Structures are given as structure tokens and as C-alpha cells.
Amino acid sequence: MKQLDDIQLLEAIERYLAGEMSASEAAQFETIRKQTPEIDQMVVEHDMFLLEMGNYANRKNFSKLSTETFNNLYNAGEWAPIDEQTTKFKVIQLWTKYKKVTAIAATVGGFIALFTSTLVMYFSPSLNGSQVLQLSKAIEVIKKNQQVQGHILNEVKTKLPENAKLLSGGSGFLIDTKGYIITNAHVLKGNGAIVINSLGQELNATIVYADKSVDLALLKIIDSDFNQPKSIPYSIRKKATELGEEIYTLGYPRNDNDIVYGKGYLSAQSGFEGDSNAYQIQISANPGYSGAPIFNNNAEIIGIINTRQKQAEGVAFAIKSSKIFDLIEAAQNEQSNEKAVHIAKSMSTSKSSDRKKQIGEMKNFIFNIRSYN
């Protein structure tokens, strides 16, 4: 009986909002509405809902019309791509099929409480916060299924435990075929971590060791789904790198799981305020690039992106790659079972000078990292 009343009430609200009531009926309804705050609230809410539903229906129907019109004209030969070969892109993953959802991230002015992750620049007080930005992604995510905007990942079953709260994210890269990954310590704000490869596959990982003073951390993939690669197509440089050397990076600055390529050069041998553990680099670094490897043209990792200078666009800092060796040593001293880490020191298979080919090989070894509690 109760539900029947509710159904009738909703029907009445819909008729009222649609202006389908007679004048006397509407007047009666308005009286009830004034006297009953609950009903008033329902009317307001339903009005809002119908407005959004109307907008939704309009856009959906129009998009369909627009797409059909385009396809008809395209099939009739109205247009063709100018020249399929002129691909001078510097980005690996172009939006072959632009996903509408990405626009959500750009929504202005808090009108919507974002239900998916949001890129937020993270200020670290310990790092002279007003001048330097750490580049991790602060993720405002409540539920485990919603960690990524792209449809791709939502359809994949997540490996996050029930009720896990995502706290932060960034990039990381494999240094040992057994599944050891290097990232920034500040990327890992939670106790647990999952890593996602460029194909969108999620893998469980544990935090083996983290050193906040150098902002580096070692993760290990612990997942039966992990296919151990035979070798790693890059090596890690122990020596310093020359000023002006051309560099590039691969990371996951975006809200979806598309890996992004960025290019730049080494601009100083020291980091922020003369930090000798770091390089200054000229690259457009966005939040999410934290932990991303920096390669030179010989496919050697020379550093790990961690911060960028706030005032100067394009100025970022990277931890020197030699610090990776120090970190491994420290991890091994502390935990005897990590003795087995074999960093890819020597040049391995890829010395190809073809950048596209290099990237094609490397991207499978670079992971999108998410940390949760």
C-alpha cells in the first residue's frame, strides 16, 4: 500500500511539473507542497532530475543525428583525411576515439562533485611547497570501481580490495624482470599499491622500500597474472648526464590509462636550490608524471621526474638515476630477501635510434601506479 502511494505521488509530481494538472488540481497540489516540506523537497529534486534527463535526452538524440549525418556524408565521399602519412605527432597515444569522459576532468567550478579521479596538483610543505609542485595525482575517489575515468578500465575487474580508498597515483617503471618497479615515494601515500600497464591490466604490488628523503620507492609486483618479461629494453645510467642532452619521458599524467610521451632537454646538473641529487630538466611535466622515467637517446634512464617549479612552466626536476642504485642497496640492507634485485645495468636489446620503435618497446614496462589504504 505504501508503495502504491509513492507511485501515485511521483505520478502527481511528474504531472505537476509537466503542467498537465488542471488549475484547481495544481492549486491543491501546491497547497500540499507548501505544507509538507518532504513533498516540496521531492518536487525540487525531481524537477532537477527531469531537467538533467531532458538535457541528456537532447544531447543523446542530437549526437546520434550528428554522427549519422557525418557518416552519410563521409561514406558519400564528401571528405577524406588529407594525408594519412603526415603523422608528425610527438604523442604516442592520440585520441583516435576521443572519450567524452575526459572532459569531465576539465569541468570548471565545483558544480559537480567528481565521482572519478581528479587531477589535483599536490603541494608538499616539506619541499619548499610554495615554489615546487610534486607531480603525483591526488585522487579523490571513494569507490574502488571508479578509479579511472576511461570506460576501458571500468569494464576490467579491479584488483583493489573492497572498500579500498585510492589516495594517490603517478607513474613508475620496471627495473628488474622479476617485477621490481621504481617510483617516487610521494606517489605512495597509502599502504597498498596496484600498478596498471599500458594495456590497462591491473596488477597487485607491495611496497618493498621507500625513502622519503630522496623521494624514491621500490615496489614489487606480486600477482600471478604478471607475465615476467625476458629482458628490459632500457638500462639505468650510473654516470652523470651532459648538459643539454636531449631527453624524453613516458608517463601517465592523464586521468585515463593512456601513456603520454614528452620531450625536452637536461637544463642543469643540479636540482631545486642546488640539490645535487637532482637534475633540472626542461619538459612540460604535469601532475601524474611523478615517478616517470627520463630517457636519453640511448634508451638509458637518466632520472626520475618528481617535481616541477611552480612559476616556470616547463621547468621540472628529476632525481638522478644513480640514486636508484643507492635505494636498492639500502633496501637490500634492510630486507635480506630483496637481495635478488638485478637492475638492468648494461645495455640490453634496444639500442635502436628509432624513437617510435624505442617507445613501442618501452611502454609495456612503464606503469600507472595507484596507492590506496
Add this chain to the structure above:
Amino acid sequence: MTYLSINILKAEYNEIALLKGLANNDSKAVETLYKNHFSTIQHFIENNNGSFDDARDVFQEAMITLYEKVQSESFTLTCQIKTYLFSICKHLWLKRLQQMGKYSTPLSTQEESISVETDIEAFEKKDAAYAIMDRALNSLGEPCKSLLEGYYLNKKGMQELAAEFGYTNSDNAKNQKYKCLMRLKKLFFSQYNIGD
């Protein structure tokens, strides 16, 4: 002189007619807009690090922006359709390039453009709500999704829906629709916040 001014008037008249057609989902108007303006955008995007597919997607968004703009009662045409569509596409594309980590690329173009910030904002707000509604509807499952789409998107009556979904009478259909609607609203409002 006279001849020229008549031509201008005619052009304006055509544009207004076209926009009215667009507001009413007239497929002829949509086709004309594609025929007249897509190739400009295609050239612009393909000359600025984009592909044909990028051009298609960006232009589609510009069309939606214009469509939603002409639907509002306060809509006024302050520039040519060509300029408007180009401005939106340019803005969207620049933004996309920046998101892809390609800052400071001065876009090469000779086309005239106007400021379209507010329209883009309006588009994006709607886009966010659209995504929430889409997600909510898609997580409902059947028959809820089709039932509610039939009612709210395709404006079918309860009797028609009852027949279509095999309910013995329209009261049963109403009952079902009510349950589905409650679930949808719950899903929708859990992600959608008013104000603030």
C-alpha cells in the same frame, strides 16, 4: 550597393534559418552545417598535430555546443556560424593538445576567431552531467534501462511500453518503471551534487 546589402541580408537570413533548423533537430540543417564547415576544421586540426578522427570528434562537440546554445531562449547570433564553430574547435583542440602535454604550440591558422570561454564552460558542465546520467543508466541493467529510455528519451506512453515489455497492464509497467526510476535517481544523485 543595393545589390550587396541584399546579399548580406540574405546570408544572415540563411544563417538564422539554419540555426532554427538545428534547434529543431532538422537533419537537413545538420547536413548543411557539416557540408559548409567541416572541411575548414579538418584542415585546421590536421595541420596542427591532429588526425581526421580528431577533427570529426572536435567538430561533433562544436556542433553539440552550438545546438545546445541555440536551444536556449536567450540565444543571439553575434557572429557568423563559421566563426563560431571555428572558435569552439580551436579552443577545444588547443585544450586537448595541452592535456596531451603539448604546451605552447602556437596554432597555425588564418581563420578569425572569437572568445568562447563561457560557451565551452556550459558545454563542459552539461558534459559532466551527461556522463553521470549515462553511467547511471548503463549500470541499471535491463529491463530498467530500456524502460526508462523508452519513457524519458523516446517519450513513449506507459501503455505502449507495457505492450512492448510484455506487462499485463499499464499499472504493472508503472510499478516497474517506478522501481527503476528510484534506482536511477539514487545512482544519479549519488554522483551529482547541486550547487556548491
